[in-house]
Amino acid sequence: MGRAPCCxxxxxxxxxxxxxxxxxxxxxxxxxxxxxWRSLPKxxxxxxxxxxxxxxxxxxxxxxxxxxxxxxxxxxxxxxxxGILGNRWSSIASQLPGRTDNEIKNFWNTHxxxxxxxxxxxxxxxxxxxxxxxxxxxxxxxxxxxxxxxLPSTRHMAQWESARLEAEARxxxxxxxxxxxxxxxxxxxxxKPESDYFLxxxxxxxxxxxxxxxxxxxxxxxxxxxxxxxxxxxxxAMAATAxxxxxxxxxxxxxxxxxxxxxxxxxxxxxxxSESSLQLLLDFPADDMGFFQGQVGNFPLFSDELTVxxxxxxx
DNA sequence: AAGTACCTCAACCGCATTGGG
DNA sequence: GCCCAATGCGGTTGAGGTACT
Numbered sequence: 006m007g008r009a010p011c012c013x014x015x016x017x018x019x020x021x022x023x024x025x026x027x028x029x030x031x032x033x034x035x036x037x038x039x040x041x042w043r044s045l046p047k048x049x050x051x052x053x054x055x056x057x058x059x060x061x062x063x064x065x066x067x068x069x070x071x072x073x074x075x076x077x078x079x080x081x082x083x084x085x086x087x088g089i090l091g092n093r094w095s096s097i098a099s100q101l102p103g104r105t106d107n108e109i110k111n112f113w114n115t116h117x118x119x120x121x122x123x124x125x126x127x128x129x130x131x132x133x134x135x136x137x138x139x140x141x142x143x144x145x146x147x148x149x150x151x152x153x154x155x156l157p158s159t160r161h162m163a164q165w166e167s168a169r170l171e172a173e174a175r176x177x178x179x180x181x182x183x184x185x186x187x188x189x190x191x192x193x194x195x196x197k198p199e200s201d202y203f204l205x206x207x208x209x210x211x212x213x214x215x216x217x218x219x220x221x222x223x224x225x226x227x228x229x230x231x232x233x234x235x236x237x238x239x240x241x242a243m244a245a246t247a248x249x250x251x252x253x254x255x256x257x258x259x260x261x262x263x264x265x266x267x268x269x270x271x272x273x274x275x276x277x278x279s280e281s282s283l284q285l286l287l288d289f290p291a292d293d294m295g296f297f298q299g300q301v302g303n304f305p306l307f308s309d310e311l312t313v314x315x316x317x318x319x320x
Numbered sequence: 321a322a323g324t325a326c327c328t329c330a331a332c333c334g335c336a337t338t339g340g341g
Numbered sequence: 342g343c344c345c346a347a348t349g350c351g352g353t354t355g356a357g358g359t360a361c362t
Contacts, residue, residue: 019331019332021356042347042348043347055347057332060330094351095350095351106350106351107330110352111330114328115328
C-alpha cells in the first residue's frame with residue numbers, strides 16, 4: 006500500500022490549532038459544509054491537511070459538542086457499552102450525544118480503566134483477572150464455551166450470543182403464554198416491557214455492530230471452533246424482523262442509508278428509537294444482567310464504589 | 321519558591337474500510 | 342474485479358497543566 010501519508014506535503018502546519026485557524030475552519034464549514042476534507046484546507050485557506058481539519062472539527066469545533074466533565078450516567082453508559090463492545094469508541098460515542106470517540110477514549114484510559122483495575126477487574130474484559138477462575142459461566146449457563154476464550158472480542162461475542170439466546174427463549178415462552186389469552190401486541194409490550202431488553206439492544210445499532218463482525222475474524226479468534234455460533238447467522242430471523250430499530254443519534258437518515266433493506270418491515274412493537282432501546286439497556290436491573298455476572302464475579306458492575314467514586318475527585 | 325512527578329487531553333499516526341472510476 | 346483515493350477509526354504521543362515534595 007504505498008499510499009502517501011495525507012500530510013506529506015511540505016509546508017503544512019501541525020500541532021495545536023490557533024483560534025484564527027479555528028475561526029477559518031468554522032466559518033468555512035458553516036458556509037459551505039465540509040464537502041471533501043481533502044480539498045477543504047485549500048479552499049478554506051488553511052495550511053493543514055484534510056485529516057487534521059476533520060479531526061479538529063469532529064473533536065472540538067462541531068457545534069453539538071458537549072464539553073465539561075462526564076456525568077455519572079455517562080460514565081455508567083460508557084462502562085456498560087465498553088463491557089459489551091470493547092474499544093469501539095465510535096460506537097460508544099454514538100450512544101452519548103455530544104461526546105466524541107476521542108473524548109470517551111481519553112476518559113476511559115485516564116479514569117475508568119484505572120477504576121476497574123483498582124476494583125481488581127480486567128479493563129479489557131471487565132472480568133476478574135484470574136484466568137482459571139473465570140469460568141464465568143454466566144447465570145443461565147450459556148457461557149460454557151463462550152468464556153473459554155480470553156480474547157475480548159470473542160468473549161463479547163459469546164456474551165451477546167448467550168444472552169440473546171436466553172432472551173429469545175424467554176420472549177418466545179412469554180409470547181406463547183401471553184398471546185394465548187391476549188391478542189393485542191401493544192398491550193403485550195406494555196404488559197412486560199422488560200422481558201426483551203436484550204433483544205431490543207441486539208436490534209439497536211449496538212447489536213448491529215456485532216452482527217457485522219466478519220465471521221472469519223471471529224473464527225480466527227475462536228481457533229478451536231467454539232460452539233459460539235456466529236450471531237450473524239443464528240440471529241438472522243430475529244434480525245430480519247426487527248432490525249428496523251437501528252437508528253442513531255447521528256441521524257435517522259444515516260441509519261436508514263446504512264440499512265435500507267431493513268426498513269421494509271414495519272411490524273414493530275420493537276420499532277422504537279434506539280434511544281429508548283438503549284435506555285432500556287441502561288436501566289437494566291443489575292440482577293437481570295446475567296450475561297455480565299460471569300465477568301465481574303462478585304463485583305456488582307455498578308457498585309457504590311464505581312458510581313459514587315465518579316463524584317469523587319480522581320486520584 | 322523551585323524542582324519534579326504525574327495527569328490530562330488535543331492532535332498525530334498508521335491501518336482498515338469504503339466507494340468511485 | 343481491480344486499483345486507488347478518501348475517509349473512518351483506534352492506538353499512541355507529547356505539550357501543557359497541576360499536584361506534590
